[in-house]
Amino acid sequence: MTLPVADAYNIEIGGIGAGHFEWLRARDYAGWVVFVDTNTREHCLPLLAGYLDHPNLAIIEVPPGEPNKHLGTCQRMWEDMFRAGVGRRWCAIGLGGGVLADMSGFVSATFKRGIDFLQIPTTLLSMVDSSVGGKLGIDFFDVKNSIGVFANPIAVWIDPVFLQTLPPREIRSGYAEIIKHGLIADAGQWWELQNIRALEGVDWQRIIPKSVDVKRRIVLEDPFEKGLRKALNFGHTIGHAIESYFLATPQRLFHGEAIAAGMIMEAWLSHQLDELSAADLETITRYFLHHYGHQPIPAAAFDTLLALMQQDKKNEDHRINFTLLHAPGKARINATATGEEIWGAVGYYNERMRE
Known part of the structure; x- marks a missing residue:
C-alpha cells in the first residue's frame, strides 16, 4: 500500500x-x-x-x-x-x-x-x-x-x-500513538480500538495504514507545525515532561508509556477546560489504565515537571501550550493551563488505581 x-x-x-x-x-x-x-x-x-x-x-x-x-x-x-x-x-x-x-x-x-x-x-x-x-x-x-x-x-x-x-513492551509503547491518532482525528478508529483488550495477535497490517493516514493528512495540511499539526501533541506536553523526569530513574518509562499517562491527564484537562464529557474521560482513562497500568507521579517531582513543560518548544508567550479534546476525534490546539490546573490533572491521575 x-x-x-x-x-x-x-x-x-x-x-x-x-x-x-x-x-x-x-x-x-x-x-x-x-x-x-x-x-x-x-x-x-x-x-x-x-x-x-x-x-x-x-x-x-x-x-x-x-x-x-x-x-x-x-x-x-x-x-x-x-x-x-x-x-x-x-x-x-x-x-x-x-x-x-x-x-x-x-x-x-x-x-x-x-x-x-x-x-x-x-x-x-x-x-x-x-x-x-x-x-x-x-x-x-x-x-x-x-x-x-x-x-x-x-x-x-x-x-x-x-x-x-520486538518485545511486548515495545509494541505497547507504539500502540499509544495509534490510540492518540484515533482520539484527535478519527472517532471511528478510537471506538474500533475499544475492541482490542490484548495486543497479542493484533492484525497490525490492517491497523497501521489507518493510523499512518491520520498523521499523513495532518502533515499535508500543516507540514511545519504552524497550526493543525499541533493536534498531534495531545498527551505530549505532560507526557514528554514525565518521560524526561523518569529517564534518569530506575522507573524509566518508554515513550508510549509516558504519553499514555500524559493523555489521561490532558483528557482530564479537556474535561475541566473544554467540552470533553465525563463519560468520555472515564472511557479514555480506563482504556489507558487497562493497557498501561499506573506509574505514580511523586509530589516532589511537580516543580521539575512544570519546569520541563515550560521549556516545551510548542509554548507561546511563556504560557504552557496544550492540545485538548472536544470529544473523541475532535481536538483543539493552542489551549493553555495554569500550574494549579496541571497539578489537578496530575492529582487525578495519581488517584486512579491500576485497572
Missing part, C-alpha cells in the same frame, strides 16, 4: 523486497550508509542483507535508546560518516525505531548541508509516528527533541515483519 505525501515522498506499507532496492539503485547514488543500533543490527539488518549490495556500503552502529539521543551520539555518527567517505551524492538509510529515525534523519539532513535519506522503521512507534512527517531532532538541555530540523526522507518503507523482532 502506498500513501502519497504531497510531492515530497511516499510511504509504502507492506513487505520490503528487491523492487524497493532496485528503485533505490536506479537513483544512482555514489554510496549507501545504513544506520543501525545494537538491536536492529542483530535482528533487523539480516532481513535486508540480501538487498544491500551497493559497492560503496557503510554500516554505522549507534547505541540504542532515548538516553543516547543527544549531540554526542550525533557527533560520533558524523565522524563515522567522514571516516567511511560518505559524500553529498550518498543516501542514508535509517533502520530502527523512533530514536534512530530522529537521529539518523537529523544527522543526514545536516551532514555536508544535507544528503538524501530514507526511513525503514522497525518499531510500531516509528512506523505510525516518528518516521512520518519530516520532524527530526535530538534531546538537549534535558528537553525532548529541542534541537532539530524539518526535512523529508525520499521514502518511508513500513514492513510489519519487523514487529516480530
